[in-house]
Structures are given as structure tokens and as C-alpha cells.
Amino acid sequence: MQSDKQTILASFGQLNRHERFQIITKIVKDGSKTFVRKEAYSTESQDHIKSLFTNHKTIAKAIKTNTDVRLVNIIDAKPKQIDFEYISGQDLEQKVFKLILVHDYENAIKYINRVFDIIDVLSSKRSKQEDQIVKNINDIYGTSSDNSYISPGIIDLNLDNFFVDNNDKLVMFDYEWTLYQPVCVNYIKSRVLYYLLAQRYNALAQIPNDKHGFTLIDSGQDKILVPDKLFSLYKKYLSKDSIKKYLQAEAIFQDYVTNNQATNTKKIHFNYSISKVTSPNPVFPERFDALQNQFDALQNQFTGKVSELNSVIANQQEDISKLRAIISNIENSRSYKLLARYRGVKDKILPK
Template identity: 30%
Template sequence: MSRTVFSTSNPNRKEKFLIRTDVIDALDNTRVVKKLPLGKDSETHLKKMFEYYLEFNGTLEKDFKLCPVKKTDEGLIFDFILGTSAERALLVAVLGNDEVLVRTIVDKLFGFVDSLPAKNINKKEGEKFIKLFGNSFLEQTGVYPGLIDLNLDNFIINNKKWTLIDYEWVIDIPVPTRLLKTRILYYFCHRHQEAFEYYSSKIDCGLSNDNLLIPSVFKVNYAKYISNFSKIIESERVFQEYVSRYPVSHEKRQLPPDVPGIGWLLDDKHGLLYKLEKELDKIRTDLKKADLENDSLKRQLAVIYSSKSYKLARMPSKIRRIINGR
């Protein structure tokens, strides 16, 4: 009997983007990933994924491939790919001050972006691009179709082969490579701010214009993308308006580190980010309370350990009788 080991969906998306992702242990002891539409409107969203696979599978740069997928009456079934995420590989390289490996990983992915099919952006496509992403990154050419799900955590590396495990967001207009590359670095840096701060004594970091800690290896080698972080934040915010069923907050603050379709996280009333912040506040309060109780207990023990009665109690009975004059 098959068993679902993980399931997730985002109910805050617009209906045409509503899907559910299940990780399933199948009858033959293999693990698969299912993506299912949660309504008639979202069937087209999944259909685009399958069409992209059929068109481009086997045509990508030699070290890259798309995760194999099959179409069923229910939805799509993907292979479960084993290996190391490119995100983890890059984080280890950054925290280990391995500049050569950092550049190898980033340049490898950027080279893949450059190898994707591209075309000139006509006037109609340019107008649609502005509606989806704003005008900060609009250029004359772009990757077509616009595959924007290229964050490092969507790639699994195994035996030097890179597998793109999620290509859900395929846009039917060209998307400039500058947007894609900036987005890759932005989300990586945003996700790992705490790690960069924790290892600040070991790795050299600077601040971006948006007060993000940026490892110097990025600022030196990829400065033109780092300088676009403010623009990518605004571009992503526009895209969230397109994806989310709830209004996206326009408060000036950075986007949370996640995949496309995260506008609902920003909404103060309905967003998951708001709920998570509340939960984190409760956890922090509980931890502080536990620390205070622990400090109080330590002080009480210190008083006990230093008391004459405790010291006497720890002595052999014969010595205690001598001290007590017995």
C-alpha cells in the first residue's frame, strides 16, 4: 500500500495556481513526487510543466537535466531525486571560505541560464513583462519560455549532474537572464543571513544597499547582480500581486526567502509569515523564561553548595562527628 510521507499546498494562491505536492512511498518501494491540481482552473498550470518537459528534456546543457515526469489522469508524477542540493553545496563552500568552489557552483548555474533558449522581446511581450515583474529588468532579449524557478534549492547534484526538480513556473514570455541571475543570488543570500552572521568571525562579509550581509566572494565576483537586490525585491513584489489571491503589502521591507508565489507570506492579516513570527515570538519568550529559571536554579544550587550544612553532609560520618564535637 502506498503511503504519503509529506504533503504541502498553498491555499493563498489564486485558483488558477492552486496545486498540491505529495511525496509518496509507492507500492514498489520507490519514492515519487505527485503534483495535483486543486481545481479545474489549475490544470493548465500543471499542463505547462509537462509541456516544458516534453519540449526541452534532453536538450539542455550536458550536465543538466529536467526531473523525469509522467502525466496521469490525476496530475503529474515526478521521480524522487537523491543527491545534494546545489543550495547546500554553495553554503558549505561559502562558510568554508572556498572561493574557487563558490565560483565553480555559481558560474555553473549562470552558464546554464545563459544556455537556455532565448528570443527578442517584442512590444506586446514587453508590456506583459512589466505587468508581471515591473520594468526594472526589461531588456531586448530573454530566456524563452521564461523559466523562473531556477533557485539553487531546486537543483539536486549527483555525480556532477544537475537535476532541476521543480520547474513549475514557466512564463509564456521571455525573461531576461539578468533577472534570473540576480534572483538566484538574492534568495541564497537572504535565506542564510543568520549563518553569515554566526560565522562572521570566519568569513568576510559586507552589507548590501538593503542591509543584507553579503559574502565578499559575491561582492567581488558578482557585483553587478548584488547591486540589483533592491530592484529584484520590487520585481518579486509585482509578481506576487499576479500570483496571490490576497493583496500584497506594499510596506517597504524585504521579501522572505521562498519560491515564486510567496506574496501571501507578506500579507499581515492572512500571511503565513505573520503566523510564523507570532510562533517565533512565543518560542523566544519560552526560551527566555527557561533561561531565567535555569539561572535561578544555578544561584540556588550555588548557595546550597557553599553552605556549611551541605559541606558537612558531604563529609564522612566520622569527620562530621569530630567537627560537631561528638
């Protein structure tokens, strides 16, 4: 899809990855149409772009029996870029979090379960032949017969990768991180919940008190405030063992994305604790004061530079005024006028 009338409305670079995964995402307007373009940043990432097309076919086929969700449509595909339909509106993560803020846990749980239902529909057995990244993640969860696996191995089924359309149907618009073999379901479900709650401690802490209360989980990396209504239902994926395994698996996955490695020797800081709280207080990061001091220092430095510059300008203006006065005195002097008269006579006698 290409015309001379295309306008780039926004552009985002995913460059903090290994070279083979680096892409540019653009929102493009072409006449009356708007679409999303993902393109390879370099030749090294062209295979990653091609995988988006291949994985689209695989996932669309896998979820076709689930009428509750659809995959974002592909408009055009080329070796170096792929164009998707543009979907505007509120993503599912925002929708669910707003429901939690008003204590509407019933509908919040319904939406979370709809994503979990998608995961369950794609349930599969563990593959005997696995890429190293898949093997290392699955090995963390052991070989229990209770384990189930999602196939294809869509890692990033977080709620912010779904939109809710006007008919309340889920639209999956980002499926970039899809591995080729089945991945343990426990990892994916813990990931969905962790991402939903881990970055929102302060917002949750300011919810007006209600009768339900919260469960505070300190993973050693994040403080997670979980409304008890959610914790009681999803305890399996938020227990000490589940969170520890999730953090280990996530570290392996992030290493894979940034370094193209699948190491299972990544050490993580883990010091899990759990407690019941009824009136949590917002806790700002320890770096807040340091960042505030840094901001104040930069502001003072900027103010000083501006003051210095204004002083230089003022001095220059004073010097310019002095020069203008000197020039004016010269032009009004008798000598200058005689010289000007002489030049006029000279030009008439000796024309150029």
C-alpha cells in the same frame, strides 16, 4: 501510476496561492518505487498541472545542448496529476552554502556559475507580444540594448530547485513557475543570489573571521551579508539599482502567484545601504522577544490549565471514594441484607 499498495510518505499543500495555482505535492511509495506526484487541488488548478507537462517538453528541448544539466523525468501524466521521478540527496543551495561556510569560494562560485550558464544558454531577445505579467517585469529593466532575456521565462531557477547527482551533474527538479515569453535575465540572476543569501544573515555572521570580509547590504526589507569574494564577482546583480529593480519585479511576481494579478503599482519599502564589515554580529529579528514572551505566556497558560485539570481529577477521585464508602456502608447494613434476602425469596415464589 496507480496500485492498491501505494503509501503516501509525505504531502505538502501549496494553498497560499490564487486558486488556479493551488496544488498538492506528495511523495508516494508504490511497492519498491518512490515518486513525486503533483496534483490539482481543484478544477481551477488543472490547467496549471497541464502546464507542467507542456513546459517540461519546452525546457527539455531548450537545455538538451547543455550536458551539464538535465530535467527531472516524468513518469506518468494525467489531466489532474503528474508523476515525477523521486530524487533524494542534497540540493544545490545547501551544497553551495556549506562551501561558503568553509571559505571554499572557488567551488561555490563554480556551482553558481553553472546555473548562470544555464540561464545564458537560454538567452533570447525580448518578445514584442507579452502577457501582462511578463511586460510589467521586463518594463522595470527598461529597453537597454544590454539587457538579455531567458526563454522560456523560467522564474524560479533558485539553487534549491537543483540537485547534484553522483556524477556532479545538475538535475532541475522544480520548474513550476515558467512564463511563456522571455523574461529579463537580470531579474533571474539577482533572484538566485538574493534567495541564497537573504535568509542566512545569522549563519553567515558566525563564520570564523577570514581575510576576505563581507559586504553588508540593507535593502530596507532584508539584511544581506555577502562575502566579498561573491560581491566583487556578482556586483552587477547586487548593486543598489539591481536590488531595487529585483524587489519591484519580485513584488509583481508574488502578486501574480497569490492574486492572479500583474500590477506594476505595487509599492515597496526600499532604503538601500551598503557597508564593509569584517566581524559581523548575529542580529535576531525584532519579533524574537515578542515571540519569546508569547511562548512564555502560552506555556504558563498551559501549565495553569494542567494544574486546574489535575485538581478537578483529584476532587472527583475524592468524591468517588466517598461514594464508594457510602455504598459499602449500605451493602453491609442489616436493612440492605434483609432486603436482599426478601428479594431472593420473592424471586423463588414469584418467578418472572
